[in-house]
Amino acid sequence: MGIDKREYQQRREQLMTKIGNGTAIFRSAPMAVMHNDVEYVYRQDSDFYYLTGFNEPEAVAVFAPHHEEHRYILFVQPKDPKKETWTGYRCGVDAAKEIYGADEAYPIAELDEKLPQYLLNADRIYYCLGRDKNFNNVIISHWQRLMARYQKQGTVPLAIEDTRPVTFPMRLHKSPAEIAMMRKATEISAKAHNRAFEFARPGVYEYQVQAEIEHTFRLEGGIGPAYPSIVASSANACILHYIENDRAMQDNELLLIDAGCSYGYYNGDITRTFPVGGKFTAEQKTLYELVLEAQLKAIAEVQPGKPYNEFHDMAVCVLVQGLIDLGLLKGDLEEIIQEEKYKPFYMHRTGHWLGLDVHDVGVYMHNQESWQILQPGHILTVEPGIYISPYIQPAEGQPEIPDRWKGIGIRIEDDLLVTETGHDILTAAVPKSVGDMEK
Numbered sequence: 152m153g154i155d156k157r158e159y160q161q162r163r164e165q166l167m168t169k170i171g172n173g174t175a176i177f178r179s180a181p182m183a184v185m186h187n188d189v190e191y192v193y194r195q196d197s198d199f200y201y202l203t204g205f206n207e208p209e210a211v212a213v214f215a216p217h218h219e220e221h222r223y224i225l226f227v228q229p230k231d232p233k234k235e236t237w238t239g240y241r242c243g244v245d246a247a248k249e250i251y252g253a254d255e256a257y258p259i260a261e262l263d264e265k266l267p268q269y270l271l272n273a274d275r276i277y278y279c280l281g282r283d284k285n286f287n288n289v290i291i292s293h294w295q296r297l298m299a300r301y302q303k304q305g306t307v308p309l310a311i312e313d314t315r316p317v318t319f320p321m322r323l324h325k326s327p328a329e330i331a332m333m334r335k336a337t338e339i340s341a342k343a344h345n346r347a348f349e350f351a352r353p354g355v356y357e358y359q360v361q362a363e364i365e366h367t368f369r370l371e372g373g374i375g376p377a378y379p380s381i382v383a384s385s386a387n388a389c390i391l392h393y394i395e396n397d398r399a400m401q402d403n404e405l406l407l408i409d410a411g412c413s414y415g416y417y418n419g420d421i422t423r424t425f426p427v428g429g430k431f432t433a434e435q436k437t438l439y440e441l442v443l444e445a446q447l448k449a450i451a452e453v454q455p456g457k458p459y460n461e462f463h464d465m466a467v468c469v470l471v472q473g474l475i476d477l478g479l480l481k482g483d484l485e486e487i488i489q490e491e492k493y494k495p496f497y498m499h500r501t502g503h504w505l506g507l508d509v510h511d512v513g514v515y516m517h518n519q520e521s522w523q524i525l526q527p528g529h530i531l532t533v534e535p536g537i538y539i540s541p542y543i544q545p546a547e548g549q550p551e552i553p554d555r556w557k558g559i560g561i562r563i564e565d566d567l568l569v570t571e572t573g574h575d576i577l578t579a580a581v582p583k584s585v586g587d588m589e590k
């Protein structure tokens with residue numbers, strides 16, 4: 152399984168159609184240093200990977216559809232057996248053409264010398280400023296050198312245009328091969344959650360549950376966690392990005408697990424919350440049922456043709472009405488929503504695009520007013536929650552929260568593919584009904 156060479160080629164063709172007479176430049180992600188001489192596992196830049204499938208640092212991809220000989224050019228690290236002994240295999244310049252389909256390839260050290268020929272006849276340069284400051288300067292100085300020829304020549308690239316409006320819509324719409332990768336990433340993520348559910352019990356440390364989850368990710372062929380796994384017992388669940396995972400969980404507490412597997416760089420993202428000792432307390436059960444109702448009703452709003460905000464608005468509406476019914480919020484539903492008085496309980500949005508990035512690319516809104524319309528091939532999360540921190544500060548004019556509710560944090564998160572007729576819940580293999588959460 153994977154993305155085949157033809158699909159990468161189709162992506163590049165699509166990109167080149169979109170950029171017309173421009174030249175697009177993409178840089179690989181830098182190697183990140185963990186500490187003195189020790190590096191993190193390499194993670195390629197998602198745009199770069201999407202267009203090339205090439206997984207090495209120190210590389211630049213250039214697309215010059217107007218060039219007579221070379222439309223797709225790769226600059227890569229040359230083969231160097233000595234260095235490869237230390238830092239790993241390099242594909243090298245020849246294979247960049249043979250395996251990765253470049254029309255021409257050069258050693259990365261030749262970038263300054265070889266790049267100008269691909270910029271000279273372009274009407275603009277497509278490049279994402281801001282990701283890599285040093286490389287920004289390289290591109291800007293090339294551009295400025297060309298601009299110096301403007302008077303004599305008249306035809307030089309007159310602007311740097313951001314690549315995001317070009318690549319975001321492409322990546323937002325998942326191809327059948329990408330959907331297959333997402334199915335695999337979510338399938339492994341689901342297996343890991345089911346294993347964690349079986350393993351968790353009073354006395355076990357959060358990190359031990361994390362180990363069960365991440366063991367499954369690797370065992371099943373995943374790269375590892377798509378993001379730092381959140382294994383949060385009791386009030387830790389009220390910290391949205393809790394990743395210390397160092398507490399021993401107790402009976403009568405909930406455990407919130409937010410973890411997903413990265414498979415071939417495609418990511419799962421699942422959250423489940425369940426009672427550590429197998430039985431909900433009355434308050435836990437009440438809030439769990441409310442979050443589940445919000446999630447199920449939000450999921451029903453994920454349909455092709457619907458604006459992106461509707462599933463979020465539905466989740467907020469259900470949560471706020473439920474909190475009013477419980478006496479935890481008071482006042483008029485519309486007003487509480489309008490004035491965001493529910494935010495001490497629910498401070499994040501109900502989902503995000505999911506794909507090569509966990510918070511994947513793609514605009515949520517056009518022109519500041521019209522929401523993106525859901526379309527077949529979109530993949531997104533639906534993840535409402537309620538968090539009643541021990542330190543919760545109710546909004547102005549809202550009631551104080553009785554202690555029995557405090558320290559409960561619940562989120563339920565699934566990954567959905569929008570289909571022609573509705574949606575497909577990619578993470579349906581992880582149970583979430585109240586009955587299934589109890590042991």
Ligand code: GLY
Nearest residue numbers: 378409420509534
């Ligand atoms: N785990 C990150 C998120 O749910 O957005």
Ligand code: MN
Nearest residue numbers: 420532534564
């Ligand atoms: Mn998420």
Ligand code: MN
Nearest residue numbers: 409420421564
């Ligand atoms: Mn998540």
